[in-house]
Amino acid sequence: MATILGCASIGAHTRTANDTAYAACKTPTTCPAADTRTAESRFFMTWDSWDAKYTGAKQMPDDWQWGPDILEGYESRFVNLGEAFDGPARCTIIRLRPAHTTKKGFLYIHGFNDYFFQADWGRQFVDSGYAFYAVDLRRYGRSRLPWQYPFNVRDQREYFADIDSAINQMRRDGITDITLGGHSTGGLTVAYYAATRGRRIPVQRVVTDSPFLEWNYNAFMRGFAAPLIGRLGHLFPEAEIRQGHCDGYAYSLLKDHDGEWTYNTNWKMTYSPPVKWGWIGAIDAAHSGTVRNREHIAVPLLVMTSSRKISGCDFTPEFLTGDAVLDPGMIRKEASRFANTTICVIDSGIHDLILSPLPARRSARDSIFSFIRSH
Secondary structure, eight states: OOEEEEOOOOOOOOOOTTSOOOOOOOSTTTSOTTOOOOGGGGSOSSOOOTTSOOOSOOOOOOOOSOEEOSSTTOEEEEEEEEEETTEEEEEEEEEEOOSSOOSEEEEEEOOSSOOOOOHHHHHHHHHTTOEEEEEEOTTSGGGOOTTSOTTOOSOTTHHHHHHHHHHHHHHHTTOOEEEEEEETHHHHHHHHHHHHHGGGOSSSEEEEESOOOSOSSOHHIIIIIHHHHHHHTTTOTTOEEOOOOOOHHHHHHBTTTTSSBOOOTTTSOSSOOOEEHHHHHHHHHHHHHHHHTGGGOOSOEEEEEESOBOOOSSOOGGGGSSBSSSOHHHHHHHHTTSTTEEEEEETTOOSSGGGSOHHHHHHHHHHHHHHHHHO
């Protein structure tokens, strides 16, 4: 059964978003000197309208080498994932390594309508002696190709190949002690990965930040409507459900509004596009599969949530004090049934706990480092 803790700040080394940037390229092995491409030339920095029908050739760019990333000091490379239901697919591995050799590494998996942009989070790991890696999953951020509908998936297990590709890279880089982390839908994915792989999981521990373990709906929607749409999604995977036109959570993050962060709003949109019925089915199956295999979780699992849920659509200052996307109580209820699990409650954290206002952000980040050190 799970252990529930109140997670106050516990003294781990902490950096904030305003700290001086870490100088990543201290040795010739860190960043490839021969690559003269700009980061922007390697990615689709803007997307065509997501509701437009793509009619061009599905030709994968021939670009698999490490090169400069859009985040200063980081480097990235694409991984060819072969043929998917919508054509060729790829993911992107992003890394930042310390100047000295280390065998410890952290791998981060983003959530829905998201990508890796938290540069200071990676630098904090590097400053603490870890190599940091992240993956932009297929159809997200750096990885999305013109013919792909953003964020779409028909089986969450598709992402296991994306995770494995990064873990294989970490092992080639000499990393043998790996922590796998995920936020929101990424938290669901890594929990599902742990439950499915069991003792075969190639990491030493798993960390989740507000994992999407349950629908944020009432009992009727959770127990009947969402599973029904999910089953229909096998027959009509391209049917759509429009999302609410709410900006409260995005405004709580964006520096141009009421938050502290800057990111590409073509990749992490203020208003999410409609989700496909096939996506609903994939999420519902991942929920069921994680619960069904929960006793197979063989490595320590940390589940972090906010202390409170925030309701509403338009921004108010309250959006800076709780989770406006998922219900933390529902997450904790589901996680309490898992094996090898510690539940950590972050007072007044927002949905992405590591991007919360400073007191909650420091508590969340310190709690992760404490968990890694003790497990």
